[in-house]
Amino acid sequence: MVDERIAEEIRRHLDSEGMLSCAAAFRIAEELDVEPLAVGQTADEMGVRLNRCQLGLFGYGPKAEGRHKIVQPAEVVEPELAQAIHDRLQEGRLACLAAWEIAAEMDIPKTAVSAAAEALEIRIARCQLGAF
DSSP: OOHHHHHHHHHHHOOSOOOHHHHHHHHHHHHTTTHHHHHHHHHHHOOOOEEOOOSSSOOSSSSGGGGGGGOOOSSSOOOHHHHHHHTOBBTBBBBHHHHHHHHHHHHHHHHHHHHHHHTTTOOOEOOOOOOO
């Protein structure tokens, strides 16, 4: 069952293509004091697609053309960042939330963490919005 309070906010935040950005989904979660997953699930129930992942992993162009993500492997991964990533691995993967936490703790962009993970050939999993 769709939570109408969340659904109304989603409708207000849709972009010109009828999609909801990751950042907008997180703003909605914060404004309504709900878990981001509730926003993602409501969007899914409404048939609204998410785009512009803040880690750069999806929603930036057609997947069929290979332009869906903007993150590229980092040329250099600082040892401290590599260690922080390895310390938080669960079943060989880095959770989205853990990537965000590392970025906050190290005061670096979220995309720097995902670029480092790409370079280390570590997949990011468990999107906080439920997208992957």
